[in-house]
Amino acid sequence: MSGTLAARRRIRPGSIAALLGMLVVTALVLLPIAIIVLTAFKPNAEVNAYPPTLAPTNWTLDNLGRIVTELPFGRLAINSVIFAGGVTLFALVFDSLAAYALARIDFRGRKVLLIAIIASLMIPFQATLIPVYQLVAELGWINTFAGLIAPRAADAFGIFLLRQFFLALPLDLDNAARIDGASEFRIFRSIVLPNAVPALMTLGVFTFVNNWNDLLWPLVFTNQAEMGTITSGLTLLTGPGGIIPYGVMMAGSLIAVLPLVVGFLFVQRRFIDNIATTGLK
């Protein structure tokens, strides 16, 4: 007992140093997020003043007012929700159905299919972007939600992740239900899915966040400003011809990240724990 106490005492100075170090690192990591939030409420005069400051002295809503006139922001927000939400919903349904078959049904060709899906995990979407664009264009889906959502309505990563998770669920319940004459779909819906909530939640959050944040995808599949997402819309304001005050830019950025950050803070503990337990490592 005295040994562990001594050991604990010996570690103390080290852990204070570690704590201080972590505080500095965390402050630096949070600086860009802080600058978005604080600059969004900073009057233009203060943004342009030298030397620069972190927080505004006079808080203002001007930037937030101006961003909604510079861009059809309400529309972009709705687009982002439909795009990211639609992809997430479809992918969760289609991925879990496919994962169930791969994990729980013994059928001819299962191994080959599984290998094909694992192999396709390694294909970066940028590599097939041009033919996917051509296909979407031929279907007449440029500037439509169908074009934004359909190509991502299922994905190999989600199927693989869920299959791994389903494999780890005990088979006893399935088999008992099967003996009672339950259909495979019934087993999927009433036994496997309810037990796979952590994996579904992890995959859902990932899919939603990735699509909400994606820039290249909406840039490619939409060319009208009012069909873009918040993320792609914001980039219209930068670059050549799009010079805009930092305050307005940060106000737009704040609107883009706020829903994700708030949502994340609600689920963060479980979400991060789930990354550890759902085989995402």
Next chain:
Amino acid sequence: MTATPARAYRPPAPLGGRRGSAAGRRRSLTALAFLAPALVILGAFVAWPMISAFRLSFTDASGFGAEEFVGLDNYVRVFTDPDIRDAVLNTLWYTVLFTPTAVISALLLALVLNSPNLPFRGFFRTALFLPFIVSLAVGAFAWSYLLDPRLGLLNYWLQGLGVQLGDVLEDPSLAMPAVALVAVWKNFGFYMVIFLAGLQDIPASLYEAAKVDGAGPLRRFANITVPLLSNTFAFVLTFALIASFQAFDQIYVMTGGGPYGHTQTIVMEIYESGFRKLELGFASALSYVLLIGTLLLSLVQFVFFGRREEDLT
């Protein structure tokens, strides 16, 4: 995201008849019904485009008019065009800047966070993970502002410390480190959480036993943590390498490939040649080079670390 190679795979105990029987056929049909939606999507938007891109890469397709077969011309151009060579070199430079920084900082922070003596661990974990849910584009806006030569707070603070960065994003030697830094900022928290999960999988009893045997903290780290974390390390490393091959978003926002093409990457080239200049055939050839690079990397990971995993378990 290639997850760890599957644990020993055990198919569920088959119920009912064998595969060839009537029950077996019914099961195959059921499986097909479950698989159909995903297979249609993956077939149309992954498998077919793979074939299509391969075919396109041997043509002069432009999106208008008839496309002609041009043999290996596009590939010859990929390997001889000085702009493409620069984009490949830039991508490799970006990889060198991004990958070790992101992976090592993630590992170090995970090791600190894993120490039971550190207070507020939950807070640090959440705070450090937060940038991962911010888009690269938005992160790029914030960093552009922080690094602005006149209005940027970070630039100003660094001047106070005697570091004169000047106009980072217009500086040919600093622009690439800056865009790589944004990606490190966004991604290290995710890698850190994966490392933390790996660390927490190591049984505490191993450390206890080593302690009893008189092994110091460094020995315990070298002989327990390092070998048992090597799979997680390999996964994170591969993941970071693949991500760095695909650098686009923050570069598009912060530098547009400049100054003078110094941050032009492979995906920037694909986007520009494919969607701005409409050289679809050439962009497809470039895409295939990216694809093959990525596949080779995955293969190396699989061959080297796949075997390692078997040794350990």
